[in-house]
Amino acid sequence: MKAIDLINAINEGGYADKVTCDTIKAGSPDRELHKVAITMFATVDTVKKAMEWGADMLIVHEPTYYDHMEVVREETPVIKAKRELIEKSGMTIYRYHDHMHHRETDQIPEGEVYYLGLKGTTEKTPYSASYLFTSEEPITALELAERMEKNLNIAHVRIAGARNIKSTKIALCFGTPGGVFDLLRRDDVEIVLTGEACEWMLGEYARDAHALGFNKTLIVMGHIGSERDGMRLLAERLKKSYPVFETRYIECGEVYTYTDTKEQ
Ligand SMILES: [Fe+2]
Ligand SMILES: [Fe+2]
Known part of the structure; x- marks a missing residue:
């Protein structure tokens, strides 16, 4: 199964509008899938964890480059470094947002x-x-x-x-x-x-x-905290529906830390 086949399968019954943020953000639609990672955000940490696991594809819910439609207004050193990391991974990154929300059941x-x-x-x-x-x-x-x-x-x-x-x-x-x-x-x-x-x-x-x-x-x-469990459920479902590849949910953690957060 290729990345594009999985994208078409999970998009079925979803968003009909042609203008959508659900696009491939990196990598090839033709990549053969052996390992698929699911996470809420393509953070530096989740990208590295997916790479270490050997994921062919990473499915995320939110933007990778801090803009809903991924319009990069300025290629800052941070964006450049993140892009290099993602390109080095060779993974196909797909944003699954509109199709996920706009199904019969969100x-x-x-x-x-x-x-x-x-x-x-x-x-x-x-x-x-x-x-x-x-x-x-x-x-x-x-x-x-x-x-x-x-x-x-x-x-x-x-x-x-x-x-x-x-x-x-x-x-x-x-x-x-x-x-x-x-x-x-x-x-x-x-x-x-x-x-x-x-x-x-x-x-x-x-x-x-x-x-x-x-x-x-x-x-x-x-x-x-309010959305990631939708991605967690998606991972559970893909695991059951597609034994042809391995599926793993990767936790991105919350963006804020607190005075009582345990250092990792
Ligand atoms: Fe959101
Ligand atoms: Fe959302």
Whole structure:
């Protein structure tokens, strides 16, 4: 199987728009696949780990060169060094983003909900990649955040607003999608989960809402913390569906470190 055959297979049923960020970022579409690595970001570390493993292909969710459409405005020494590393690896790097989000079931929230161990129903909203989830089990924001730290390995989940009220109406706004403030303001939304948030707007709205007696919470998981489990689930699926090549999930880790982060 060639890289392009796998790309065509995983794109099926996905994004129909011709303008997409899902392109091959490096290497050849014709590379024969023996080992396929999956990660959230092509960081220097994940590229090196994939190289050491001998991966033919690396599938990522996010940009490699810090721009959504990979427009490099200035070839800085950092970009040049990263490009050289990637070219030296010879790996085919493919970004699987739009096709992943725009399937009948968006695979990012599917993975997050699955690894969080939540059961319930997910509905679409008018906003791309934002959903309304009704949990079968009433859960507090604190319990949810603790579960994120345990199951999703997020170092420090941030909570603004109510912490201890059992809730079932949860907006899933993983990454940095549109409509987060609109969903936070809705009467039928109790908790909003997001990757990155504007603190003075979203955080303070949730804090004030709770102080005024409303059940309202914003949980900030970090961009990586809120999306990587979709890629983790993709790796599990490829492992089962394609025994013709080896599949490995490579963890990229969170971008920030903290005072209590253990040095590696
Ligand atoms: Fe994202
Ligand atoms: Fe995403």
